[in-house]
Amino acid sequence: MIHSIVWLKHECTVQTVEGRRNWGILERLNAGEVVIGDGGFVIALEKRGYVKAGPWTPEATVTHPEAVRQLHREFLRAGANVMQTFTFYSSDDKLENRGQSLKYTGAQINEAACDLAKEVASEGDALVAGGVCQTPSYLSCKSETEVKAIFKKQMEVYIKKNVDFLIAEYFEHVEEAEWAVQVLKTGGKPVAASMCIGPEGDMHGVSPAECAVRLVKAGSQIIGVNCHFDPMTCVQAVKMMKAGVEKAGLKAHYMVQPLAYHTPECNCQGHIELPEFPFALEPRTLTRWDMHKYAREAYKVGIRFIGGCCGFEPYHIRAVAEELAPERGIMPPGSEKHGMWGSALEMHTKPWVRARSRREYWENVMPASGRPKCPSLSTPECWGVTKGHADLLQHKEATSTQEMKHVLEMQKKAKSSA
Amino acid sequence: MIHSIVWLKHECTVQTVEGRRNWGILERLNAGEVVIGDGGFVIALEKRGYVKAGPWTPEATVTHPEAVRQLHREFLRAGANVMQTFTFYSSDDKLENRGQSLKYTGAQINEAACDLAKEVASEGDALVAGGVCQTPSYLSCKSETEVKAIFKKQMEVYIKKNVDFLIAEYFEHVEEAEWAVQVLKTGGKPVAASMCIGPEGDMHGVSPAECAVRLVKAGSQIIGVNCHFDPMTCVQAVKMMKAGVEKAGLKAHYMVQPLAYHTPECNCQGHIELPEFPFALEPRTLTRWDMHKYAREAYKVGIRFIGGCCGFEPYHIRAVAEELAPERGIMPPGSEKHGMWGSALEMHTKPWVRARSRREYWENVMPASGRPKCPSLSTPECWGVTKGHADLLQHKEATSTQEMKHVLEMQKKAKSSA
Amino acid sequence: MIHSIVWLKHECTVQTVEGRRNWGILERLNAGEVVIGDGGFVIALEKRGYVKAGPWTPEATVTHPEAVRQLHREFLRAGANVMQTFTFYSSDDKLENRGQSLKYTGAQINEAACDLAKEVASEGDALVAGGVCQTPSYLSCKSETEVKAIFKKQMEVYIKKNVDFLIAEYFEHVEEAEWAVQVLKTGGKPVAASMCIGPEGDMHGVSPAECAVRLVKAGSQIIGVNCHFDPMTCVQAVKMMKAGVEKAGLKAHYMVQPLAYHTPECNCQGHIELPEFPFALEPRTLTRWDMHKYAREAYKVGIRFIGGCCGFEPYHIRAVAEELAPERGIMPPGSEKHGMWGSALEMHTKPWVRARSRREYWENVMPASGRPKCPSLSTPECWGVTKGHADLLQHKEATSTQEMKHVLEMQKKAKSSA
């Protein structure tokens, strides 16, 4: 389990880990431990061929469990302490709208997801978190009762499967996030709540500080943000949340699971605004060295549940774990295949690559895009449509030609006024 | 063959495939078929946590077969017709120099690699290719006999495991590539030879045309290039090879397996020259749309074995297969999770993303790096050391402080004269 | 005087201009006219060989009057309605510190400057403005009395030479600007006050709104910003000034004379923070089309005295004048040598250049830097030293080796913490 950490004197580490094997998420955070999250599954599995961009649904837990299991294992090996069930967009209302000829219910997908996460978590030092996220029902203005019923149905699977804790994540509207937290609280497990917002707040302009206070009041013990923005932007948003909670005299733990894409020019809806989303984001991908900076910054701000979302590959999580190894007293298993700060390049054939086997080199590298005809920044595209807008209504039928024509017209208009 | 398919009726496709199920590589190429290669394993598995950058050896075939198997499966699903054994740098001389405390022989690693490749190949329409690549023995000026003995030892495993054909790949010096081909020819299987060179030719300045002629004369039926340069540069180099072969009145099939990184500024040794190699190449990663252009260009030039090397993820291979679907009359299995040219974005929540569900959009997108303080191109670093140079000698001991000091001094000198 | 404006129906224009020939700056602004300023002399004449970067003093008015006169003429021809005397940094305290062996007093330089500006102004429809700017005495914490005496000495020349109005410009500290305005008010001429600040306010963090209110209360009828930031940033700062003045129930006219360099990454001290200042700013230079956007935006915000500062060449001012020609009812004389929106390219030899003779083309061009190894943005360097800091003290002696060593050490420290 524990691997030789040359530069850390930590014989005690093994003991510590063994000693707290059955600690839950709150025990760990209360003890001041750093909990490493995993990375996003949707984008990683899209690239591997198991998720369809557009619908983004996770039926692969049933159809290709080996692919989902393997990705869990890679994140575990990279140092993750949390295996999130791969249940993004697996509420029945979403599956119905997106599924076309899908043969699986939400319950089937979610049960399979729990089994996979639990199987891999048991192979190492990880907890299982069952997740819910924003629903098309909310965007279509269904009632609180209807929306909450959707969350409840998902939660019942997680409780039945006895996951370790619950996460309400990827919410653009704090109201819906509160509803989710209120439902999840009934499960009797610790509840984390994570919104996909940046420093500008939720889609109605509710500030991160106010979102945070409302989520804590709704009952979540851990709050933070995930997806939509790059690491530094997300850390900034969580910092604002923390300030809000503290100003209100409340208490919480903090989490952050950002994109692995640089999005400095994004405002309200993050990378979804970028013209490169979702099929040309490659040049924005963070390096492992960017991840060291992110992990350090998140730690400094006081965040202790530090993971990733879209764009994170296992090596990104490993970099987070390596940066915080001194604080955690443990190196991730996957570091057996990684020289800290590139030290294993000492064994590269070419001498000039051997000369790069040191921290100073990689901390200062300025990676070129290799694309001299492309710009550094794009013009984000954000139409400002939100809950209740006709263009956000979803239905079983594929987008009609008429609808698409309307959408293209709106895009043209948006561009000319940019 | 079926052309202009909007989407293929899978049933008829299978029949076609079944009809030629036991065709070998030459039968396929002779019949004018396009053979899709797989992508590189070394970089993909480094990111997943199973290969160590620096030594770059493939002991994961023994230690983590599930990870290797999964990557094979993803490439198969993406449309690859060739499963290359994951045997890069698995010659005994390399393993000895790089292994430190390795417990596995080259034979063990290579046998496991064959088993994994064959297992997955049997799940679809793919052939297995056993591979050898350049050796530290050659760079250290060992004799032809000694170097050939190394290739022979590897080949014997492939023959014993009855792979479908053999590839001598990743050679910087045509002389060593010839030696490899001469050995592989004794195995009685078709032989492909692929050098890691660009339009400037091999490390001694032998032109692609001359390299090609020598490889054909040495006995390889398929020739081309792999690794070190971006797709368009590699296609250009193979074009020069083809012209050389034709001018010499010879015949061959052509293959190309380039990087998935844009390297427009590289000259002699490709991406290894770049200051970003190997840990900050992310911004150079090709999008799937870049891959469409690559596949089309390779096809136009007359190359029929089209695959990838370092940086390729399964979705890159899928894009190659999708671009050439009209010519091949078949879509890859993984396309069930991909809307051709982004068409599945019709089902995205946000309307402005739905507006991107069309070819015209993605063909013209200019992806930004999100890094305004980084340049577009770097200054390549190429010291011109080659076969026999002291700095290329490898030994079991880790690089000494003294050696590293020397290397850093040389780097400083190289930079100041750049 | 008035030239054929094909697209404007403005026979009346000539009359108007003639009719108000002896209008002063306030009459024009009160009547709602747009007054076009000139561009900066310091940088333009540095490039022509008459100003020394570092000291930046204007002794050329005495030593090379023909060069100064010619630049005035070019701005007049470009459409400028204001000829500012070339008297930047021509206070005696500055000249003494910077002059080494200078043989000219401030009075001599300033008188010559007035003569040149008046001579050229009389050749067209322009007013003469005498200017003062921030002093080393203030930065060195001399008393209000001492600092005011310096302004007074300069002003007396302008009154003697009977300029049309006075400008206190390029102030980083509102307190010193107020002192300048208080002195200039005693001259009995209209007074404009322009600070070199951005949206973050002056060097002590006094907001643009508060600076504005204080300057109006000190007596200036026209307020705004100049230098240090790019056009859009400067317009933004003036907008904040205007809001402050209006909120305070006061009244003023507004002016803006920004850089002709893009400085999106600058904060407190503008382009002076950039590593490219002052000898590598070329790639940031605005095109004439950028100037059209600037002029339009400034006009929209309600600014009516619109000119330029460092980096502006005559063609930049002409673009401002051309953009606002519909509002002004007049084209600048220099437009006889310029096809509006590139229309004269119709007569270019190459047909593809003829195809660019239209507004749509130039409004959408994205100019490349031709420097793929350079970044898009830099890391500004701002040490936060301000009034009274030892490093800002100036003296007659050249910087000593000891001082330079100290400065280099501080720079190294600043960089490593960036």
Added chain:
Amino acid sequence: MIHSIVWLKHECTVQTVEGRRNWGILERLNAGEVVIGDGGFVIALEKRGYVKAGPWTPEATVTHPEAVRQLHREFLRAGANVMQTFTFYSSDDKLENRGQSLKYTGAQINEAACDLAKEVASEGDALVAGGVCQTPSYLSCKSETEVKAIFKKQMEVYIKKNVDFLIAEYFEHVEEAEWAVQVLKTGGKPVAASMCIGPEGDMHGVSPAECAVRLVKAGSQIIGVNCHFDPMTCVQAVKMMKAGVEKAGLKAHYMVQPLAYHTPECNCQGHIELPEFPFALEPRTLTRWDMHKYAREAYKVGIRFIGGCCGFEPYHIRAVAEELAPERGIMPPGSEKHGMWGSALEMHTKPWVRARSRREYWENVMPASGRPKCPSLSTPECWGVTKGHADLLQHKEATSTQEMKHVLEMQKKAKSSA
């Protein structure tokens, strides 16, 4: 000659200069002296408001002599030893096509140009060169006799005005350049010939080497290239010319007068191909430090007549003269207002700018564009039309709507195939 000068004692310099005051261009070059050329007038005066982009004709010599005289003076002051008459495109056939209502003959313009150049040359150590350039008559396939008659008419003015030597410059076709040289040779003055070509040769693909040989055989004593490409590209082209001449056993002196714009992506027709030509080239402008590198490189290659063309401002020529001051034993007059390698920044107010008063800083600065949404390189647009093509025919009438429609269609076609 004086080497390693920190600053030259002006008195001794003058003596040296006096000693050879009436040396001609060939005496200087034969003696191994470096002759500094001036910069381009067309673009510089377009920015100042005296030349119209599109027609590009030099009637300002008559209409605004003070502006032309001032630019001559600035180049002289910057160190130029050659004052080229401002006679670009002043052949009668061009003036007729471009002039619309022009009231001046070529002879009038050219005589005025000679007077201005001679007046300023006499103020310093400079020679006057009368120039001819390519004609619309040649592009329209007029006969050799007709084209030569045009050159002869221009030359007669130069002979009458007794200029020091003649330059045939800006030729895209070597045949026309030969004709020009043949005519100019009859004047009895030294003849220089300079083509606007790059390493790919003239518009019919005649290599620089062959062009060079033909020009030498036609009688020019000095050959080289000007305009169209950036300094390093031009130096490369002249290097190829020199190799050709030497291989042919001939002798010549070499000149280079490149753009002051970075054009690394240009091929056949240089900056004219760029989408930014002529109104958005600003970000490509070379810094003075780029000019130091250019001057050094040109000198190394063996070029001894080193000047500039479009984009050069006086400070660019000064940088060339400063770089070669050790070889020339003389600093340009304008350096009194310039600290070598930025040394005068020692007297800047801000300490961090003082820290830049040294060569190491400026040699390594990587200037940012300040435009993160713009690319580094553009896609050149070159239609391949050349001599005799209908789209190059010129006539007195302005381009008709019909013609422009045709041109726009061709552009659209060219873009879609790029």
